Amino acid sequence: MDTENGTDAERGAARQIEPAESVHAAELRFLAAYDTGPRPPGWRLTPRAVVLFVCGSQGVVLELPDGAAAGSDPVRKMEVSGKFVGDRDLIERCVITLAGERALMLVGEPGTAKSMLSELLAAGVSGDSTRVVQGTAGTTEDHLRYGWNYALLLAKGPTGEALVPSPVMAAMRGGGVARIEEVTRCLPEVQDALVSILSDRRIAVPELSGSSDGAVYAAPGFTVIATANLRDRGVSEMSAALKRRFNFETIGPIADPDAEIGLVRRQAHGALAKVTGQTAFGVDDAVLGVLVTAFRDLRSGRSAEGWEIERPSTVMSTAEAVAVATSLALAAAYFPGDRDVLSLVPGHLLGVVRKDDPADADRLLGYWDSAVRRRAQDGARTWQRMWELRDVLKG
Structure with a gap:
């Protein structure tokens, strides 16, 4: 037929x-x-x-x-x-x-x-x-x-x-x-x-x-x-x-941050290739590093530097990080040059944390006002850009 x-x-x-x-x-x-x-x-x-x-x-x-x-x-x-x-x-x-x-x-x-x-x-x-x-x-x-x-x-x-x-x-x-x-x-x-x-x-x-x-x-x-x-x-x-x-x-979360970043990259790259047929992966390591670091911080309630962070009630799993990385890669593939991929990260994080409890949006904002702000003050360029995007979380 x-x-x-x-x-x-x-x-x-x-x-x-x-x-x-x-x-x-x-x-x-x-x-x-x-x-x-x-x-x-x-x-x-x-x-x-x-x-x-x-x-x-x-x-x-x-x-x-x-x-x-x-x-x-x-x-x-x-x-x-x-x-x-x-x-x-x-x-x-x-x-x-x-x-x-x-x-x-x-x-x-x-x-x-x-x-x-x-x-x-x-x-x-x-x-x-x-x-x-x-x-x-x-x-x-x-x-x-x-x-x-x-x-x-x-x-x-x-x-x-x-x-x-x-x-x-x-x-x-x-x-x-x-x-x-x-x-x-x-x-x-x-x-x-x-x-x-x-x-x-x-x-x-x-x-x-x-x-x-x-x-x-x-x-x-x-x-x-x-x-x-x-x-x-x-x-x-x-x-x-x-x-x-x-x-x-x-089965616990991945202990090694580099291993988790590598896994997120492989899984998202594979998902992109399967959907679009493209081999080019439009999410660079700096963006993936920020994304996975945010997931790990919020998952554990403590940053890599040892700062205390209020954990959201939702599970900030590696599988969710893969899903967000895949969405970023698809945005880069289907809307090339329209927006900086890093600028999409806060909105996707907000979508993840809102799944279980609306109050988690305030916890994510608290993460921005603590860990993200302190990293931006230390001069890390990607984190400075993330801090500039704080207003996205108020939407």
Whole structure:
């Protein structure tokens, strides 16, 4: 069928977001050939290779050992990109948890890349990160267990053909990783269903009792990665029984400011290239430095110089910084020369802090009157320009 925007096939060819196993397919193939050491049951890569996949080779070009089969891929040398900025020891603990078929819980403030890390780990371990259940107040037990194709159910009754497996059941059958996002947003009775799945490692289907489809047992390699935001404590607090079935790892903000600036640059540059096809990045390092510094100051409640700052109630996450940097780059690409990119920073910061509490706008103004003013007085040109833009925050 033709449309004014092209054929259906043409419109369906491109996707806004590709799963990690598609984006990094070449690296996954290379690492599978690079490290031929022992692999846990059902794993596509060795635990060491999964850590390499997530953390990258730190600028080192890896080479396949002599005699290693590269399959149909002729690449024998590769530098593996770093995808998650954080403590390598934490990643190793996560991988060891999964290797023991123990469920993994990633907790932290919003925007600390818990979901991204979950996706990368699932892609590295089982080659499929798409078996996902999104936790909400509307999530039901069926989302964790199974449902039915009601047309087939009415026509043939309860049969294995009519059964619609959940992402968790599909992971159990294939010995892969199931991901559950925002588990504390699920109601307690839904969380209880997860307790039995992690304990029994099977899902009973009473409607099919007596047949081979009466229960689905977890194949070797099956495990679960769940995420939970610290801000959601009290929404649907996890029971002690459920907590005992997970190993918990806390994902914190990026400690190194240079690493955070680098991450924001890479992510925003990639988003710009994807949307516009442009390789030129119209946000210079000085602007990124100001942006990330402001986020870090407001996030921690203390400047790099040690000055006390009143924290806004909203989470000033790295993910939000990436979003603002991307907006700045898009403005530079679509409105070239119209405005100084730095002049857009205060307005975007105001948009971020106003999300939760209107009073946060006054806290941002207080940040301008303290840290921004003092840096401007010290002679830093970019901060002088930021101070000159103070009136933007009164809008």
